[in-house]
Amino acid sequence: MAHFIDRRLNPKDKSLSNRRRFLKRVRSQIKKAVEDAVRERGIADVDRAKNVSVPTEGVAEPSFRKSSEGGRRERVFTGNKTFQTGDRIEKPPRGGGSGAGRQGSPDGEGEDDFLFALSREEFLDFFFDDLELPDLVKQSLKEITKTHPHRAGYSTSGAPANINIARTMRNALGRRIGLKRPKDKEAQELLKRILKLEKVAAPTKKQREELAALRAQYEDFVRRRKVVAYIDPLDVRYNYFEQRPEPNANAVMFCLMDVSASMGEREKDLAKRFFMLLHLFLDRRYEKTDIVFIRHTHDASEVDEETFFYSPQTGGTVVSTALVVMKEVIEERYPPSEWNIYAAQASDGENFSGDSQKCVALLTEELMQISQYFAYVEIVGEDEAQLINSEATGMELWESYGRVAEIWPNFARKRVSTAADIYPVFRELFAREPSGQGNG
Amino acid sequence: MAKRATKAKPELLFDQTDWDFDTLRRTFDAIEQVAREDLDLDFYPNQIEIISSEQMLDAYSSIGMPLMYHHWSFGKHFLGHDRLYRKGARGLAYEIVINSNPCISYCLEENTMPLQALVMAHAAFGHNHFFKSNHLFEQWTDAEGILDYLEYARRFLASCEEKHGLGEVEATLDAAHALMPHGVFRHRRPRQLSLREAEEQRQARLAAAEQNVYYLWNTIPAKPDGSQVQDADLLERKREMQLPEENLLYFLEHYSPILKSWQREILRIVRNISQYFYPQKQTKVMNEGCACFVHYYILNKLHSEGRLSDGAMLEILHSHTNVLTQPGFDDPRFSGINPYALGFAMMQDIKRVCVDPTDEDREWFPDIAGNGDWRNVLKHAWKNYRDESFIQQFLSPAVMRRFRMFAISDKSDSRYCTVTGIHNTHGYRHLRDVLAHDHDLSALEPDIQIADADLLGDRCLHLRAVRRNSVPLDTASKEATLKYVERLWGYKVEMVEVDAAH
Numbered sequence: 001m002a003h004f005i006d007r008r009l010n011p012k013d014k015s016l017s018n019r020r021r022f023l024k025r026v027r028s029q030i031k032k033a034v035e036d037a038v039r040e041r042g043i044a045d046v047d048r049a050k051n052v053s054v055p056t057e058g059v060a061e062p063s064f065r066k067s068s069e070g071g072r073r074e075r076v077f078t079g080n081k082t083f084q085t086g087d088r089i090e091k092p093p094r095g096g097g098s099g100a101g102r103q104g105s106p107d108g109e110g111e112d113d114f115l116f117a118l119s120r121e122e123f124l125d126f127f128f129d130d131l132e133l134p135d136l137v138k139q140s141l142k143e144i145t146k147t148h149p150h151r152a153g154y155s156t157s158g159a160p161a162n163i164n165i166a167r168t169m170r171n172a173l174g175r176r177i178g179l180k181r182p183k184d185k186e187a188q189e190l191l192k193r194i195l196k197l198e199k200v201a202a203p204t205k206k207q208r209e210e211l212a213a214l215r216a217q218y219e220d221f222v223r224r225r226k227v228v229a230y231i232d233p234l235d236v237r238y239n240y241f242e243q244r245p246e247p248n249a250n251a252v253m254f255c256l257m258d259v260s261a262s263m264g265e266r267e268k269d270l271a272k273r274f275f276m277l278l279h280l281f282l283d284r285r286y287e288k289t290d291i292v293f294i295r296h297t298h299d300a301s302e303v304d305e306e307t308f309f310y311s312p313q314t315g316g317t318v319v320s321t322a323l324v325v326m327k328e329v330i331e332e333r334y335p336p337s338e339w340n341i342y343a344a345q346a347s348d349g350e351n352f353s354g355d356s357q358k359c360v361a362l363l364t365e366e367l368m369q370i371s372q373y374f375a376y377v378e379i380v381g382e383d384e385a386q387l388i389n390s391e392a393t394g395m396e397l398w399e400s401y402g403r404v405a406e407i408w409p410n411f412a413r414k415r416v417s418t419a420a421d422i423y424p425v426f427r428e429l430f431a432r433e434p435s436g437q438g439n440g
Numbered sequence: 441m442a443k444r445a446t447k448a449k450p451e452l453l454f455d456q457t458d459w460d461f462d463t464l465r466r467t468f469d470a471i472e473q474v475a476r477e478d479l480d481l482d483f484y485p486n487q488i489e490i491i492s493s494e495q496m497l498d499a500y501s502s503i504g505m506p507l508m509y510h511h512w513s514f515g516k517h518f519l520g521h522d523r524l525y526r527k528g529a530r531g532l533a534y535e536i537v538i539n540s541n542p543c544i545s546y547c548l549e550e551n552t553m554p555l556q557a558l559v560m561a562h563a564a565f566g567h568n569h570f571f572k573s574n575h576l577f578e579q580w581t582d583a584e585g586i587l588d589y590l591e592y593a594r595r596f597l598a599s600c601e602e603k604h605g606l607g608e609v610e611a612t613l614d615a616a617h618a619l620m621p622h623g624v625f626r627h628r629r630p631r632q633l634s635l636r637e638a639e640e641q642r643q644a645r646l647a648a649a650e651q652n653v654y655y656l657w658n659t660i661p662a663k664p665d666g667s668q669v670q671d672a673d674l675l676e677r678k679r680e681m682q683l684p685e686e687n688l689l690y691f692l693e694h695y696s697p698i699l700k701s702w703q704r705e706i707l708r709i710v711r712n713i714s715q716y717f718y719p720q721k722q723t724k725v726m727n728e729g730c731a732c733f734v735h736y737y738i739l740n741k742l743h744s745e746g747r748l749s750d751g752a753m754l755e756i757l758h759s760h761t762n763v764l765t766q767p768g769f770d771d772p773r774f775s776g777i778n779p780y781a782l783g784f785a786m787m788q789d790i791k792r793v794c795v796d797p798t799d800e801d802r803e804w805f806p807d808i809a810g811n812g813d814w815r816n817v818l819k820h821a822w823k824n825y826r827d828e829s830f831i832q833q834f835l836s837p838a839v840m841r842r843f844r845m846f847a848i849s850d851k852s853d854s855r856y857c858t859v860t861g862i863h864n865t866h867g868y869r870h871l872r873d874v875l876a877h878d879h880d881l882s883a884l885e886p887d888i889q890i891a892d893a894d895l896l897g898d899r900c901l902h903l904r905a906v907r908r909n910s911v912p913l914d915t916a917s918k919e920a921t922l923k924y925v926e927r928l929w930g931y932k933v934e935m936v937e938v939d940a941a942h
């Protein structure tokens with residue numbers, strides 16, 4: 001006799017809690033590994049699951065065990081081909097390979113680092129650890145226009161679709177027991193006995209009396225079954241949902257990039273990495289994230305991702321055109337009351353002279369009022385980066401944007417020169433402010 | 441011809457690789473029939489659970505038990521297995537079997553039907569019989585209560601985490617796990633507490649601990665002659681500690697001056713789990729050998745009766761041989777003697793000696809050679825031996841020749857390793873001694889005892905490690921583990937290594 005049990009539908013993450021405990025223990029090592037990974041990885045696979053190796057110290061499980069060296073030992077091996085009793089085999093040099101006589105490490109993992117894989121979720125958790133969206137609180141308070149239903153117990157009224165069957169049946173059962181409603185089976189049995197007695201051709205007095213009594217009882221049963229309903233409207237319970245206000249759950253991200261000839265492959269690649277990070281980040285915070293790609297030379301247009309990054313274009317550089325297009329797109333499709341608007345602009349800092357003033361005006365008067373956050377990343381050459389060492393000095397666009405940043409705290413500008421800078425700069429832009437300041 | 445016509449052609453148990461529960465049940469019943477009627481095995485009722493690969497990984501990481509308390513080290517093992525599995529570097533076990541009553545076997549859903557048959561015969565009858573009949577398991581483990589106990593352990597640890605915080609509990613568990621191999625009684629069996637008794641004892645301890653914190657008494661000055669009485673008390677206590685003590689966790693649980701009652705209970709839980717697994721560590725060769733022998737016999741029997749198709753049998757044999765390979769010492773896959781291979785080969789050989797002995801066998805095994813009753817000889821062996829004694833008693837020259845065994849001795853002060861014996865007339869006995877010794881758990885694990893605990897003076901705890909054959913302890917792990925002992929003892933801990941007297 002065996003019991004077969006199908007456990008496949010049981011919850012499978014039984015060791016999730018153990019896994020979390022382990023990750024907590026090696027937190028600092030993982031963070032370092034994740035940062036290294038971002039530096040080395042391509043853009044497309046930045047959010048893939050990641051193999052992480054952690055030095056054994058801190059996660060070692062020591063126990064008393066015998067040393068693999070010293071003393072006398074004797075072991076049996078298999079597969080003898082040529083050995084005879086008394087043969088002497090020279091030992092391999094110390095620290096060398098796996099000669100005969102060496103005892104295997106008792107713990108298979110040995111001295112090497114402990115290697116394991118982080119899931120995508122875990123990876124991103126570490127990746128965006130300590131990062132926060134700027135001014136989220138302020139905006140969401142202003143924006144409570146949406147609500148979301150949440151379970152909040154049971155109610156006695158509601159839509160049929162929300163009937164809670166388990167609750168309802170439980171109440172009905174209790175009521176039926178309480179009111180002593182005869183069971184179907186009992187009634188059937190009674191009926192059977194009546195039919196049996198009725199079949200008796202010449203009933204005795206006693207049988208007639210019994211039959212009468214049974215009939216009376218049966219009628220009583222039927223009556224009570226009619227009076228006491230199987231399910232009474234009293235029993236019915238509905239799942240109750242409460243409408244809770246939700247912060248605005250949609251975000252749109254504008255990627256603005258200068259694609260004029262001065263932006264080479266390297267610059268575009270750096271910009272792409274930055275956009276990529278921002279997108280990943282927004283994606284985790286919002287239910288729905290749209291991306292709008294706007295590229296510009298002396299003229300700006302909305303394009304798809306492929307064109308944005310890879311299609312070459314020539315022309316001058318007029319930054320304000322991109323801002324104008326962004327404004328148009330917002331007016332057309334993304335009303336600020338329904339969307340959280342983020343923008344990231346990447347450029348090499350060159351601009352048609354005089355246009356920077358126009359940009360500042362566009363930003364301060366219109367765009368910054370409706371945007372959650374605007375990040376400007378200036379991509380400079382590696383040699384340039386060493387020359388420019390002051391935040392204040394730079395090209396016209398950089399200096400003009402400095403004035404915007406003074407007025408609007410949710411505007412940020414940073415310089416980036418190598419791929420390794422991207423992640424630190426990104427972190428700096430979104431670093432969680434010390435509490436208290438956050439609500440600005 | 442006539443006879444053949446009257447006998448109905450036996451039906452195949454299954455004819456495809458996919459399984460469903462009906463097929464499983466039918467096959468299980470057929471296997472059970474052979475196990476019960478032909479082999480006359482004695483086993484716990486079976487409970488067979490089908491699980492997915494993720495669940496198998498889960499089960500791996502909590503040392504194969506269906507429920508376990510939480511600890512980061514299980515998470516570490518999970519991640520390690522998970523990575524190797526995903527990389528394809530390591531397959532999953534086809535099954536995990538638990539020594540409990542009813543005996544639970546976990547079978548992987550991805551197994552094909554022939555594999556499920558193999559796994560059921562192997563685990564649900566082979567291992568199950570061994571668990572129920574072997575004297576070590578009978579004496580030392582409590583198949584009835586283990587799942588209840590683990591459930592109690594898990595709830596207790598969860599409640600500790602709530603009361604005292606994750607960090608505190610983790611620190612205690614870390615230390616206890618480090619001493620886990622030294623948390624067993626090797627020679628005397630402790631009295632088994634039932635679950636209820638364990639709970640009562642814990643409550644009593646808790647109450648006592650609460651009474652001890654009766655601050656009013658602390659304000660009354662001690663009697664001037666009280667110290668004398670105390671000294672005598674301590675001397676008496678030291679005598680009661682029954683030193684030397686090899687069960688480090690037991691000692692710390694009872695006598696550590698700093699542990700709180702819930703920490704002592706944690707040590708107790710870890711120690712009980714360690715004790716539960718102790719017989720399994722001592723019977724790897726026998727346990728696996730028994731299971732392999734049983735599945736091989738039963739499935740061959742079903743095949744010869746025409747109830748398994750040739751294709752299914754080939755798939756079964758393929759898996760069977762994969763598990764039972766013994767690579768030679770110079771093969772890159774070599775990692776010591778494969779317990780499955782050795783156990784199976786020895787048991788098959790016992791059967792051969794009983795049925796078809798040679799002159800050599802008659803000389804080596806006069807009591808069983810040719811008696812034909814291999815079923816009872818094997819059942820006797822499964823019941824009364826452990827790896828070391830089984831090898832010492834039953835390893836035959838034929839098996840040594842087949843494995844082409846040879847023994848090598850290695851002295852640290854010599855430049856050479858010496859071959860001390862090979863599979864020839866002079867070497868058989870020596871080989872057998874060495875191999876048996878190599879499977880003696882008490883010789884493999886370091887021998888560490890509590891020698892003294894100076895409760896009167898500086899409260900230093902003295903440990904003594906006895907070196908066998910002058911093999912020292914691994915220094916790095918020794919230092920790390922001693923730190924854990926210190927954490928549990930609360931005062932200084934010293935260890936000396938001494939050579940065993942010859």
